[in-house]
Amino acid sequence: MQPLRIGLVGAGGRARAFDRVISSRDDVTIAAVCDVDLYDDGVLDEAANALDADEAYRDYCAMLVDADLDAVVIGTPMHLHATQAIAALERDLHVLSEVPAGVGIGECRDLVAAAERSAGSYMLAENYIYMRQNRHVEQLVEAGLFGDIYYAEAEYLHELKALSDATPWRRVWSRDRPGVTYPTHCLGPVLRWFGDDRIDQVACAGAGTDYSDGHGDSAARWASTVLLGRTERGRLVKVRYDATSERPHAMDNYQLQGTTGAYESARAPGEHNKIWLDAFEEAESSHDYAWLDLAELDQHLPSEWTDPPAAVADAGHGGGDFFVCSAFLDAVQAGESPPIDVHAAMDMTLPGLASIESARNDGAWTGVPNSRCW
Numbered sequence: 001m002q003p004l005r006i007g008l009v010g011a012g013g014r015a016r017a018f019d020r021v022i023s024s025r026d027d028v029t030i031a032a033v034c035d036v037d038l039y040d041d042g043v044l045d046e047a048a049n050a051l052d053a054d055e056a057y058r059d060y061c062a063m064l065v066d067a068d069l070d071a072v073v074i075g076t077p078m079h080l081h082a083t084q085a086i087a088a089l090e091r092d093l094h095v096l097s098e099v100p101a102g103v104g105i106g107e108c109r110d111l112v113a114a115a116e117r118s119a120g121s122y123m124l125a126e127n128y129i130y131m132r133q134n135r136h137v138e139q140l141v142e143a144g145l146f147g148d149i150y151y152a153e154a155e156y157l158h159e160l161k162a163l164s165d166a167t168p169w170r171r172v173w174s175r176d177r178p179g180v181t182y183p184t185h186c187l188g189p190v191l192r193w194f195g196d197d198r199i200d201q202v203a204c205a206g207a208g209t210d211y212s213d214g215h216g217d218s219a220a221r222w223a224s225t226v227l228l229g230r231t232e233r234g235r236l237v238k239v240r241y242d243a244t245s246e247r248p249h250a251m252d253n254y255q256l257q258g259t260t261g262a263y264e265s266a267r268a269p270g271e272h273n274k275i276w277l278d279a280f281e282e283a284e285s286s287h288d289y290a291w292l293d294l295a296e297l298d299q300h301l302p303s304e305w306t307d308p309p310a311a312v313a314d315a316g317h318g319g320g321d322f323f324v325c326s327a328f329l330d331a332v333q334a335g336e337s338p339p340i341d342v343h344a345a346m347d348m349t350l351p352g353l354a355s356i357e358s359a360r361n362d363g364a365w366t367g368v369p370n371s372r373c374w
């Protein structure tokens with residue numbers, strides 16, 4: 001079999017997160033890298049050398065036209081994801097795109113149409129789904145141990161002021177707009193746990209301070225933003241997003257509530273992921289409710305985490321970067337639909353875009369489009 005030929009765009013940034021997975025496989029090769037070298041710091045040459053790529057491009061369209069590719073990995077700033085994915089899908093290339101899928105509902109609609117027309121497949125690289133503790137909870141949910149699930153919370157609390165200073169696109173698309181503008185790390189795992197369900201309404205409000213970073217006066221106006229989402233099946237989810245406030249990071253916080261189980265992830269290093277499952281309750285009175293450490297339930301780990309490949313230990317985001325890229329490559333090689341297809345990507349992206357409208361309307365409940373009806 002010929003190796004799958006990949007082009008990495010944004011090769012000086014996040015697209016590099018997947019280079020270790022790709023280089024660990026015989027069935028894939030990095031044929032080309034592309035970067036405009038936005039910050040003029042030589043990242044394109046450095047990436048081409050480090051990745052041993054055959055070709056290097058500054059122009060993405062030139063890479064699509066001239067390089068002989070089967071797939072692209074998109075790791076550029078978020079306002080480019082949808083446009084670049086559409087351009088690749090129109091050439092029937094497979095696409096693994098960084099999060100979020102898009103920054104506007106119109107371009108998301110165009111992306112869905114392009115994915116449906118294309119012979120290439122589309123996958124969103126939502127890596128938090130693949131973290132060990134999140135897959136572990138997913139396995140317990142699938143075993144029915146949480147009963148009927150009706151509530152979840154998730155938070156992304158990551159002080160990024162220095163990064164926003166260095167990467168201006170973050171200020172425009174992620175920080176200065178109201179709403180939860182970076183929702184997929186929160187919604188990805190939660191929607192997996194909810195199963196066949198989607199958020200169809202959101203209400204959102206934010207609060208902040210008068211902090212100014214010298215790049216406009218809105219730097220912290222929307223510092224902490226909370227999205228409430230209602231699902232088609234009547235569940236409730238609360239998401240808090242904050243990339244500005246001064247506090248220790250807490251980038252993968254989750255809570256889940258079902259009729260026979262509850263979960264609260266660790267909020268700080270050294271804490272345990274806490275789980276209560278009625279099926280494992282040892283107390284005589286069912287009202288004593290003692291937490292277990294999730295690690296005590298390792299017999300319910302999903303298979304990929306029982307004996308993970310050595311490269312997982314070096315992969316970013318708790319190994320999530322390894323497994324999300326592997327899932328894409330495995331699906332493409334098998335000719336199957338990838339596990340986070342364009343509609344799953346929309347289910348994680350569109351509530352955030354609708355939350356911007358809600359926040360601008362003083363927190364009014366706002367409908368979230370269903371991409372399957374477009």
Ligand SMILES: NC(=O)c1ccc[n+]([C@@H]2O[C@H](COP(=O)([O-])OP(=O)(O)OC[C@H]3O[C@@H](n4cnc5c(N)ncnc54)[C@H](O)[C@@H]3O)[C@@H](O)[C@H]2O)c1
Nearest residue numbers: 010012013014034035036037038075076077078098099167
């Ligand atoms: N999944 C995750 O855990 C995770 C983590 C960090 C960032 N991200 C996402 O990844 C994306 C990139 O983030 P980053 O931190 O790497 O950003 P960055 O600004 O550090 O890097 C982006 C790279 O893209 C290049 N670029 C910009 N415009 C380009 C164009 N038109 N054509 C080709 N290259 C271009 C830039 O020169 C730069 O090297 C963002 O959308 C972000 O939301 C995801």
